[in-house]
């Protein structure tokens with residue numbers, strides 16, 4: 115009786131795999147290593163190098179390991195890339211996701227926890243953002259996540275598929291073993307820490323003219339260990355809730371400049387910044403209301419402090435200055 119973790123060689127997946135294997139759950143990671151790393155997979159976790167769109171491989175995994183639930187994290191994730199190549203995002207995040215669901219139906223696997231995103235909301239009208247907030251994604255990445263949530267809804271209605279969609283805000287931080295290493299890197303905390311390590315000349319600050327206190331974008335950073343915990347709770351709750359959508363965020367916003375300042379304090383190093391134009395597809399403020407996840411999943415994030423989040427990431431980056439390549 116195993117759990118299939120798609121995208122489990124990626125940043126967040128590596129830490130969920132670690133947590134599940136701490137609990138001695140049988141875990142199979144399916145990852146095509148387009149972004150993931152072999153070294154990001156815990157020992158004891160079974161690894162299959164393959165694509166979620168390859169239904170023969172997926173169904174072989176379901177049968178061979180007697181999979182009872184899927185945590186589906188595999189996706190194209192770089193928002194800026196989605197603005198220039200939307201087709202790729204709909205193929206990977208929607209079409210291949212549907213192939214995975216059809217394989218689940220054929221093999222009698224009826225539970226899925228899906229990595230959705232705050233990008234489904236677009237430019238918010240109210241902050242903090244609750245799950246019932248209107249959805250007007252402003253990039254194809256967010257649109258693809260929204261579309262897959264709708265697919266899940268209709269598969270639930272038609273086929274009694276049970277699902278929990280978790281809308282992450284900004285995942286950040288590291289465990290003692292696993293951290294964030296994307297190529298290209300587009301996330302603020304690793305970019306800032308790479309600059310602190312001298313691996314980048316500077317950090318680009320995209321936009322100083324947003325309608326926010328210091329003019330830079332405001333985001334809600336959630337520790338990746340707290341995110342991992344929410345997936346375990348979602349797996350426990352899925353039979354009870356049947357279908358559910360939950361924000362995962364801290365409920366607090368930090369601006370880009372605040373994060374850079376925090377990283378300067380954590381690292382004690384210079385972090386040069388360069389002001390750049392706004393990036394298309396970036397809303398000014400994204401801050402979650404995590405009340406529903408707290409109430410219904412009994413999620414209690416324990417590492418909300420920005421300093422602690424950046425510190426954990428710094429420890430990992432210092433130990434892995436070239437990421438998993440080191």
Ligand SMILES: NC(=O)c1ccc[n+]([C@@H]2O[C@H](COP(=O)([O-])OP(=O)(O)OC[C@H]3O[C@@H](n4cnc5c(N)ncnc54)[C@H](O)[C@@H]3O)[C@@H](O)[C@H]2O)c1
Pocket residue numbers: 120121122123124125126127144145146147148149150151164165166167186187188189190191206210229230231232281282283284285286296
């Ligand atoms: N990092 C964040 O802050 C954040 C925020 C919101 C949502 N999410 C979502 O969480 C999930 C994980 O994010 P992450 O930051 O760990 O990303 P990541 O890129 O590190 O991990 C994704 C993994 O999926 C794999 N993958 C991609 N396409 C695949 C395919 N077709 N078949 C098999 N494997 C495939 C990649 O190789 C990679 O290892 C994604 O679905 C992402 O959209 C992340």
